[in-house]
């Protein structure tokens with residue numbers, strides 16, 4: 001047994017950390033996030049050069065066939081640096097689902113991997129759980145061919161995507177269709193999420209779909225695998241955010257003085273720090289264990305569900321405690337603590353929140 | 366024991382309802398867009414003016430100063446009907462803090478000068494207590510005032526001064542002596558303007574992305590001595606009297622019940638991932654049941670306060686009240702954000718403004734869920750943190766056994 005990163009992964013982490021330290025310190029990150037919507041390009045050329053865009057994709061699709069642990073290795077750093085670049089939306093979801101397609105999508109995929117185009121997966125609806133069985137969006141056979149109707153929420157990287165892949169119910173079950181965001185009947189409302197990501201709510205009103213834009217052999221198992229891998233990636237981000245919060249809070253408790261002494265002398269604060277450290281350690285262990293299972297192809301859906309649930313519960317505890325421990329300063333936009341907590345909250349809400357995952361796993365799913 | 370209100374009180378309730386129904390649309394909108402104890406400023410101040418013309422702006426004040434003369438039960442009913450309609454709560458600083466303080470301790474001149482403006486909403490008072498190094502340990506405050514004839518000259522810094530950039534008045538604590546215990550050298554001052562030469566106010570952006578708290582800097586600011594409340598170096602006891610008003614009264618459960626209903630309504634319109642609507646989902650039932658139980662306990666405790674029951678006169682009662690109220694707000698706001706789910710994630714600061722032309726992405730439940738959750742984290746930090754309150758509560762219980 002070995003749950004440590006291998007030497008190549010350590011190297012990848014080192015170079016990514018160096019990049020983020022140089023180009024994405026917290027102040028720079030805040031400037032990017034507070035800039036005009038669509039500054040998603042920050043870091044994108046660098047990620048492309050480092051091969052991160054191709055990392056999770058299969059080799060026969062031009063990717064590097066990366067393992068889940070490769071993704072976790074970078075995901076933790078994304079959390080630690082509060083990366084707002086659309087990796088989850090454009091790579092974990094968009095590119096991976098596009099790679100399920102066939103020859104007709106090869107050119108687009110190449111552009112995506114080269115960092116010249118962004119494809120977003122429009123999948124979540126108002127439940128925000130990613131569950132295929134509850135999809136409402138539909139593709140129907142109209143008189144002039146296929147038409148798509150429905151509404152998607154929180155389409156990550158969806159505000160500035162060049163193409164959308166939309167999941168929908170069709171006559172034969174799940175369908176994945178490529179849609180041009182500028183097509184007639186598509187209404188994209190872009191926004192920023194509380195944790196600094198670009199996203200969109202998108203309405204599809206009787207949108208015509210050419211048969212060439214239907215991904216062949218779209219099966220729910222493949223999509224579910226991608227969604228689970230994305231849950232793993234989000235969990236890695238959560239762990240990165242939690243570790244950062246433990247360090248920041250400990251440093252603050254050691255230096256902030258009230259009543260003539262560091263607040264770290266007060267037992268109420270000491271116990272909070274201990275609770276945070278315990279929660280963070282549990283989260284890290286849980287993440288690494290599921291990552292190793294996933295590397296060996298042995299992680300079941302319930303493993304991802306339990307992991308995601310713990311990230312939500314433990315992450316919330318760590319974030320809320322960090323704010324309380326800091327006092328008033330944590331209520332400001334200027335300090336990073338609130339931003340870490342927002343990242344954790346957003347992760348909790350994405351692809352099935354804690355209650356949902358617990359229920360799935362508890363039902364034996 | 367008797368839990369009913371008399372017929373006379375029910376008639377009073379009808380009168381309250383009739384008037385509150387006349388609240389203008391922008392006031393209602395402000396209520397729906399309230400995400401903390403501080404409702405949207407301009408709208409709520411204009412609404413205060415309307416209420417003060419009716420004579421209802423300050424239920425807690427004595428009649429001779431423009432209060433209502435209502436009994437505790439009447440106040441309770443008013444508060445209940447007010448919250449049920451989700452009207453924006455009036456800002457507390459003037460009406461619940463410095464106003465009652467002046468009535469208790471202010472000079473005749475100070476009362477005449479300040480109370481009318483506090484009551485009718487012409488003036489907004491910001492609270493200048495905290496400093497960068499004086500938070501929980503407020504008594505260690507450093508911002509100094511040196512006497513010079515009829516003036517004090519103030520130097521130093523305040524922080525977290527809520528809405529100072531909208532305020533035209535300020536009440537503050539300054540250090541006038543560094544001898545003896547640190548509590549003994551503090552003086553309480555009223556500033557009749559916040560644009561004295563040498564004063565600078567810088568807003569701080571909050572977790573919701575909007576300015577609310579401020580830093581205030583003082584550089585040789587000359588203010589008249591006539592603004593002092595109580596004696597020089599006796600400001601700590603003045604501040605303690607004010608605290609009594611700030612912490613006194615919970616009055617939150619009616620607002621929390623209103624939010625509970627919002628959550629139920631939202632769940633009616635939210636499909637459950639397990640089929641049907643969230644409102645029909647047993648897990649939701651349990652969660653909302655737990656929340657309602659918490660609110661019911663809080664409401665019951667409020668009634669103990671209103672009726673003067675001994676458990677609400679316990680020495681630890683003010684701290685218990687504070688903890689119950691702030692933790693309840695956090696529970697309710699957490700549940701709102703959970704039910705809103707992915708719809709709570711978009712930042713919608715524009716749409717949150719009263720009268721905004723920016724359309725909401727979904728509805729006003731989703732619009733306020735996240736800012737309300739985030740800002741509610743502050744309730745266990747300000748006005749005596751949870752940790753400090755727990756110390757006080759425990760000390761009080763332990764004292765009975767030592």
Ligand SMILES: Cc1cc2nc3c(=O)[nH]c(=O)nc-3n(C[C@H](O)[C@H](O)[C@H](O)COP(=O)(O)OP(=O)(O)OC[C@H]3O[C@@H](n4cnc5c(N)ncnc54)[C@H](O)[C@@H]3O)c2cc1C
Pocket residue numbers: 256257258259263266267268269324325326327328329331491492493494495496497499500501502524525526527578743746747748749750751752753756
């Ligand atoms: C939204 C908001 C609005 C505010 N509005 C105003 C305002 O209008 N005017 C104003 O003057 N101030 C205002 N404040 C300031 C508020 O009163 C302070 O934030 C509060 O006193 C806590 O001080 P601090 O933030 O410096 O935290 P600190 O005192 O530094 O506390 C940090 C942590 O240490 C803990 N701690 C401190 N001492 C002890 C102890 N002895 N034992 C155990 N734990 C301890 C605290 O509980 C907290 O968890 C506001 C604050 C907020 C968040």
